[in-house]
């Protein structure tokens with residue numbers, strides 16, 4: 001029997017990454033889950049099991065550790081997918097943003113994504129191709145208050161992904177950037193108060209936050225060669241219509 005295809009998922013202990021790991025298992029992938037949060041990983045392991053998933057405590061900014069994690073994932077079967085959901089978000093007015101915070105957000109969201117994509121891209125090159133799905137955000141497509149660091153980092157991820165699509169196409173590797181709007185996850189719960197939540201909801205044509213599973217569903221499409229073989233280099237917004245909207249009613 002052919003070895004099971006493997007997808008590597010960063011940030012897989014929580015929110016969107018956890019939903020991606022769950023969806024990938026349901027679609028028959030072996031899932032290599034990585035996250036900085038060891039406690040969160042243990043909870044993910046209890047939920048998802050160990051039959052077709054492995055769990056690694058990892059800081060995506062540590063180059064050698066990322067290389068070792070991807071090598072371990074690729075040893076389980078052909079590495080055909082990567083989803084980079086590890087990320088942090090902070091909301092601080094631009095003029096109050098400390099340089100250290102700006103650097104940290106860029107380091108995790110941009111450099112961490114790059115290190116994982118490079119390691120996985122090399123492994124996929126050796127197995128005849130695969131798909132990379134990065135996590136951008138509507139904050140990487142549009143301006144938004146208090147997001148000088150986060151928005152810069154997500155804009156960088158969007159365009160990094162386009163470059164990856166160009167550079168890796170010759171190896172049969174597609175790369176797309178999933179750009180969620182507001183999603184019900186711990187990251188948002190920590191950052192968004194009731195007032196801002198209402199502001200978001202008013203500006204989303206579908207008038208609600210997404211569930212993580214709705215973002216994971218699009219990640220599955222972008223990972224799967226059979227469903228998205230001619231899609232690469234795209235920023236795919238899954239945002240309830242937010243980035244497409246112009247003038248709209250404040251209330252229905």
Ligand SMILES: NC(=O)c1ccc[n+]([C@@H]2O[C@H](COP(=O)([O-])OP(=O)(O)OC[C@H]3O[C@@H](n4cnc5c(N)ncnc54)[C@H](O)[C@@H]3O)[C@@H](O)[C@H]2O)c1
Nearest residue numbers: 011014015016036037059060086087137180182183185187
């Ligand atoms: N939730 C949203 O509304 C939303 C919207 C747009 C984009 N996103 C993006 O989606 C991704 C996932 O967000 P989420 O809402 O699921 O967040 P989350 O906080 O629920 O999950 C993020 C995970 O990343 C992990 N992580 C943080 N730093 C890490 C590091 N250095 N190394 C390894 N793991 C690390 C955390 O431990 C956490 O488990 C992020 O990149 C985020 O920017 C989220």
